[in-house]
Amino acid sequence: MTTATTGKRPLGAVGRVLARREARVALLFVLPAFLLFLAFRFGPSIAGVALSLFDYDITGEIAWRGLDHFQRLVADPLFWRAMGTTVVYTVFAVPISLVLSTVMALGVRRAFRGSRFFRSIFFLPVITSLVLAGSIFVWIFSANGPWSALMSPLGLGGSWLGSTVLVIPAIIVVGVWSRFGYGMMILIAAMQDVPRELEEAALMDGANAWQRFRSIILPHLRPTFFFLAVIETTAAFQVFDVIYVMTQGGPANASYSLVYLLYDQGFKYFDYGYAAAVGVALFAMTLVVALVQRLVIGKQR
């Protein structure tokens, strides 16, 4: 018995996609971004992990250190202090930012006279340079600034940036101020997808605003909340610029974050290997938190 052959091998799934001319062109369009991603994101990340196992000098000298940097990290009180500061900042800044983003999004999601203006105003901090804003916040939180005057009746006057207790709340205020507009815009977009008739039906059934939000809007927003929680948590773990401009990690290391430790070790003390180890620890921590968030929020979608 003979078997007839066509002379062509059957195409696999990838082959079938590539056989389409549009797909090939699409891949060409994707290629630059993909290569840039490899070169500037993936490559440095791998190099960073590798660097954490070496001592590297700006003169090019390199020496194998194995896990020495990680052992030093575990024993370094400054690392744990920076970790504590970063976690406290994240635990407060992320939920506050998400709640504020939601409240603001609910306030301006429908078109009304001035809604665009308010959306722009609320989004403005996102595109404002934190270096510039930070300088102004330094004055706002100073002993003679308006924040001190506002808080004096509560017994919380004086310089917040000069207080080892109040400096983190001050950093959280600025961090939330600079981020909530981004979450607000994402949530406004997500809220546009909530069927209006559902809300109207609930209104006719006598549901109040809270009930409509909880039973109709919130379930629709769960995927968006998951996305924002991951993005905001990642950003919060990497808090640096606000601290750099406003407190330089002080007073007495009270606002010293993990990325600040990384910056100091790498760029002030030239200890690149140790700085890379801090980066790896930060990455691991962010990854774990993102996975937990996926389990908690993502599962309920």
Add this chain to the structure above:
Amino acid sequence: MRVSKFTGVAAGIAAAALLAGCSAGGGQASSGEKHVTLWMYPVVADEATNKSFWDDTIAAFEKEHKDITVDYEIFPWANRDEALQTAIAAGKGPDLVYLVPDQLAAYKKSIAPMNDLLSAERQKDLLPNVKDSVTIDGDLMAAPVLTSAQPLVCNAAVFQQAGVAEYPKTWDDVKRLAPTFAAKGFSMLNYPASAENTLNMTFYPVLWQAGGEVYDKDGGVGFDSEAGEKALTFLTDLATAKALDPEALTTNVPLEQTAIAQGKVACTFNNAVTEVAPFWGKENVKVLPPLKGEKSVAYGTVGSLAVLKGSKAPEAAAAFAEYATGADVVKPFLTAAGYFSALSTTEPLYADDPLLGEVEKYVPDTTVGQLATSSRALMGVLSPEIQAALLGQKSPADALKDAAAAAAPILKK
């Protein structure tokens, strides 16, 4: 979906262009002559004066050295180490760069020692304390441009308002006079304790005055000593007695917003007379010897030009460094910046200036302290602990002990 041929070709070109962009490197044109690049900073605050000095100096040097051309770039002080180390790591560093002693220690491996690059005559002319400040492990690391001194400077107007006629000479004087100033609403001393302030101008002079050192003889932690505790206790006692400006202990604000500028502080050992004179009035600036604990000693920085190992023309770079730091050439630069000569044969620059002339007298007695590669990292762990002690969160002994523990892995390297 139809995709035109043109779109496909465009995408391909875009990808190729981006790839080319990624791989493009900065080429160097071969000129045949020796070329020197210099990185400077705003040592002279007035940009036009600063530029004019370097333009004139380079023009005069190039006239004498036809085979050498010099380029310079003035970088801001802020983040200067990031820019420099990135450039060195990328092999794009300058031939010559302005560095202070802490940096000389930090960049030691990247610097070409000038033992054989700077003339013996010039090396002999350097002030002994200045030469020590730029010498590491027996190697002369740079050609000194300038030096400074930070003696005690007091505000005569504050003394008058507080009804104090006597100026402090010793720690005991400070402790005795402090309550009088505090009772009148003045702080006795300025002590900026936030992380941005170098300990060279704050804690280290007090430590030296107590007879202590930052490092011990073996290069280990030296501040965790009886003298260290004595120095920090002196400061924490002053803080408790409200003799230190509380704002300066925690925050770093522009000079004009500080208590020292606003005439609320009696004395300082971390501000230059040129800084305070515009606020206090020249007539109120009183220059005094450095305070005495066990001994009287003050910090004085040294600015220098270092040749980097990556230089393709180290001899030419050193020739320019020697020329630019020569007594006559550098004089207008020093007087414009309010600094002092690093050379022993130079006549006093400020003989006619009652303030700088007085400060100039202390120049030969200043120090930059011990030079070590870890000096900046050590400050990073010590500074917050000192601040914690000053804020009453830790005892001086505990603060120094914790700082010493945090410093151990840094010194091990």
